[in-house]
Amino acid sequence: MIYAIGANERFLHNDILDQMFQLRARVFKDRLNWDVTVMNGREVDSFDDCDALYLTSINEQTGKLQGSLRLLPTTGPNMLRDVFGALLSGGEVVQSPLIWESSRFCIDPDLAAQPGRLNSVTTELFCAVVEVGLFAGLETVVSVYDARMVRIFRRANWPAEPIGVPVQFGEVLTHAGFFEITPEARHRLGVAGGHPFPVVIGLRASSPTRVLAATQSSISA
Amino acid sequence: MTGFTAHPMGLNRNFVNLIEEVASVKNQSEIRELLTRLEIAFELNSVAYVAINLPRITGVDRYVAATYSKSWIDRYDQQNYWRLDPVLREGFSTILPIDWGKFDVSTPAVRTFFGEAAEFGVGRQGLSFPVRGKYGEKALFSISSDIKLSRWLRLAPRWIRDFQVLSYHIHEMVLRAEGIREPDVKLTPRELECLKWSAAGKSAAEIGIILSLSEKTVRFYQDLARTKLDAKNLTHAVAKLYTFDLL
Structure with missing residues (x-):
């Protein structure tokens, strides 16, 4: 299951977020050797202060974090604009209220899938991106990713529509691409990863139906 | 855009x-x-x-x-x-x-x-x-x-x-x-450097020494940057640098 944790709920999920910052250090520094800053075993950057919305996959039995990613609006500070601008050297700007950026996608390395197979935590997180995107009325998610992800997106039936030109950053050939946010995309991802039901906890609970009725009665009471 | x-x-x-x-x-x-x-x-x-x-x-x-x-x-x-x-x-x-x-x-x-x-x-x-x-x-x-x-x-x-x-x-x-808008500018590294040192309180002559440029050249770059930023004077240009996070 996926918790969507915004800055308004960080205090409720300190433990999950702390696991996430540690997982990011393990994955991006230790395994992929990206140019990221790790302090006290945790990878945190300036975008974590920008009201990021985290999608975190939690193992229901153990309560352990299995994978996570970070969403930021493209109208505000974001990595494509502020760090990977070189990918859009044609002067294009991705800046729209209907496009959010996904970054820092990572999966617990101990849960790696068999070669050639999709990790169900991966598809669960992709499903969550689409669910949250639909909830927020988005059309598209943009992301910066490396070659190893291209195959995964294709296998998950959620191919990227490439934008700009790939650029070498350090050791990594980096791409930028758009991802479709539609009920159809959610359906295809669900089929590819075996997630027929909503994966994100909490979006439903705050859906208008139930709670509004409660407000209504208590205000008029 | x-x-x-x-x-x-x-x-x-x-x-x-x-x-x-x-x-x-x-x-x-x-x-x-x-x-x-x-x-x-x-x-x-x-x-x-x-x-x-x-x-x-x-x-x-x-x-x-x-x-x-x-x-x-x-x-x-x-x-x-x-x-x-x-x-x-x-x-x-x-x-x-x-x-x-x-x-x-x-x-x-x-x-x-x-x-x-x-x-x-x-x-x-x-x-x-x-x-x-x-x-x-x-x-x-x-x-x-x-x-x-x-x-x-x-x-x-x-x-x-x-x-x-x-x-x-x-x-x-x-x-x-409200008149809050991004200056539609891209400063070159030289222009930015000359403004930054000025923001740090250095005179054109001092900046010239730091960057190995003539005082005249420093003023030239500062003037370019000031024009691009649509600023009245050097102080105004520096203020705009901060306001729009161009540093």
């Missing part, structure tokens, strides 16, 4: 007209007028825009434009609801759209707040849309309505995308009407 500005799926003529109307607002006096037109067009009780962390050039820490009654705004200030209002608290930290129905009204203070709001004409149903801007500023655009709950529940989900787009355009409109 080139390229990828997306449009809402249910793109219809009225909505396009509305966006164009928002885009045509040039000054402060037209803002309130436009919010009122929105209120009428969507049969709303109220439309409100609040922004914080605007670039420091404005000298205000909070910007408000709303169609609320004067009596509600006075009451709100007087009770300092700025601190209590759960919509604001959440809207300036989450990026997800907020349905007011989600708030826990079991807390007496929150229940009183929403109850009073309703007495002062604010709708019982509401949606708020957080906006995050390029200078790190935050805004929240809110609508409220008293239409029948069943109708609201049908309309609200369909409005989410349109209002995401509208909220952003309204934010841009306020920045424009």
